[in-house]
Amino acid sequence: VSREVDELEQDAAAGNGLLDRRTLLKGAGALVALSAGGARAGERPAWSSRPGKPMSGYGAPSAFEAGVTRGGISAQPGAAGSGASRTPLEQLEGTITPSGLHFERHHSGVPAIDPDQHRLVVHGLVDRPLRFDLEALHRYPMVSRSYFLECSGNSGALIAPEPRQASCGELHGLVSASEWTGVPLRLLLEEAGLEKPARWVVAEGADAARMSRSVPLEKALDDALVALYQNGERLRPENGYPMRLFLPGWEGNMSVKWLHRLQVTNAPAMSRDETSKYSDLEADGSARLFTFPMAVKSVITSPSGGQRLGARGVYQISGLAWSGTGSIREVEVSADGGRSWAPASIDGPALPQHLTRFRTAWRWQGQPAVLLSRAVDSSGNRQPTRSAVLAGRGAGSFYHYNGIQAWGVDESGAVRNVYA
């Protein structure tokens, strides 16, 4: 009853082994057929012989998963607490990032804020300045939405002239996704009453860096949240406990953590954090201010850099796609460096401004391959090639990089970052 591997030829969807996304893969996995006896026999391992651990108040991953941590931790010399850690995308599946593995980017470390003492102040061009404690915010209607968050510096290593050898998470792991629950910022601004010249909201964090960014009023009145919960529980300290701004689809730095102040203004503050960083250089060397939404992007998370394929046969290609300008409409995959493309399966509802999981089947028979993915979003935006991204940029410009990622597979099954 099981299909032979050779029958899979009829399911070819593109060159170099890509199979139709509806291929069931019967007979294609790495399986061991057992004798009737083998199915029942076998020694009883220790964990089946005596009772295991008791119930606990707050669980943790298995000790066998101790190697699954945030990686690529980079600290900025001379600036205590300034740096980043990255989500190990290649070790995860689905679309939600476990809160313990959400990427970090801090400008002065993670403050330990007492929630009972923390206040959020709304002032500036408002009819009446207001101050909210956590209990007050809990009186307001909340919304819960799953959204990605991406640092605008994510994938910046891809501008290097030679491809850096690193894992998918080390290269692209400044993106994560959570279910965020909070109060629409619009409600708080309407409560304060906007004065006529109001055009911007300057958000400031309570960390020692007083990280601050200017947000156009239009976004603040649209889908911005004052987020209080992440994946069901209160925000993690690294993500702004006890409250953060959250701007769906926009560069992560604007979703100011440890939020304690919102000043309504008629112009952007041109704060240190929005002028010294996060600006893109045009090809002519001039700076583009500002780049708010993160552009459409995708990356194959498995197989990916540093991994090694095992036995020949059919593999599941799995990856993530996202866009700050809509939902993911389509992802295509190539196994021959872009000569031919096949549509990948989009798993589940492709929610706007959220990570979308795509998958497809690929038959590897020991041949070299170059795996690519490219995404299109609901606004019709298409993920560009690396060279197209670089052609529009000045030297050294690395923010907002969304080029197509290529993973090279050699005859030994080793997977490397390549430029294709």
Place this chain on the structure above:
Amino acid sequence: VSREVDELEQDAAAGNGLLDRRTLLKGAGALVALSAGGARAGERPAWSSRPGKPMSGYGAPSAFEAGVTRGGISAQPGAAGSGASRTPLEQLEGTITPSGLHFERHHSGVPAIDPDQHRLVVHGLVDRPLRFDLEALHRYPMVSRSYFLECSGNSGALIAPEPRQASCGELHGLVSASEWTGVPLRLLLEEAGLEKPARWVVAEGADAARMSRSVPLEKALDDALVALYQNGERLRPENGYPMRLFLPGWEGNMSVKWLHRLQVTNAPAMSRDETSKYSDLEADGSARLFTFPMAVKSVITSPSGGQRLGARGVYQISGLAWSGTGSIREVEVSADGGRSWAPASIDGPALPQHLTRFRTAWRWQGQPAVLLSRAVDSSGNRQPTRSAVLAGRGAGSFYHYNGIQAWGVDESGAVRNVYA
């Protein structure tokens, strides 16, 4: 510009203070208006004065949230590792349960399984018995879906003749939800090839209790998963690491954890775990075998048992609804013990067999109240009253309880479990 509280009268949606779900709550929260000076002044707290903690490999909740743990831990005397812990529903928001707070129910504790040694065997009425290791399973197409999981003993305390005073989580916290990623069981069964008399699949865990349950083949071939990931990362040990069966919408006990064996049979095994427990007694004392899907249900998580309202004003009523027989179509809320009802807002997409968050606004002016919620699912099933559930049951029957929960609020703002 802000609306006065009295204006809210026009937004009444049902008796005793329930407001229209579209009410914006302007002017209704507990707010502090500041003088212009007050908005900028204030001492700088310690956490704003010096750099915070550095990046970390795997994050944890704030120390200020140390009290948010699984509660109602119950151990069965004489049976090491047998017992349960419960999700603190009243302290959470949104629809995803953090994996560390997912409820537990074990029959012999949590085994510490080495994933490299673990195998899943498929045998019985199949053309060829098969054995899978984790690498083999990763060759198959996976799907990611957010689903609730509920123990069939959840809420069983509500059959007590007098209402037990406990928190929402202690009473109803044997339900949680995660994004589960795994291989459709159908693919593995088709790979093994089903023999003609095949009707059931008996699933067994690798824990010392060898927990086992019989699953009708129809479910196994429908939406059943061999789940490998939970909320993005590998399953937590308490949830079956390295693999579990997952049967969307069905009683939790059937989603066998630490899955190591699937035997295809022509009849249920009538195992200890499906005969000594999880059976409902009919009113005439006869036992009903089996009750697989969990029935439509809802509960207000805030305000809820043991909480105390603070200042008078407008509160957000927030709760969860779910059904094993579809998605949530409607939730209604009452503040007067069921004399009048108002529709609650359903937040976001109401996904099938997943927790759905509902919310509505309620104006509390110090009056006594009895808060109720009742859900209807997409199959047209309606959540029954407590007395309707009990009327159909024999004495002491407590599994699969889905009656309407009533929270009484007294003049002091104290919230108690009441029968209404």
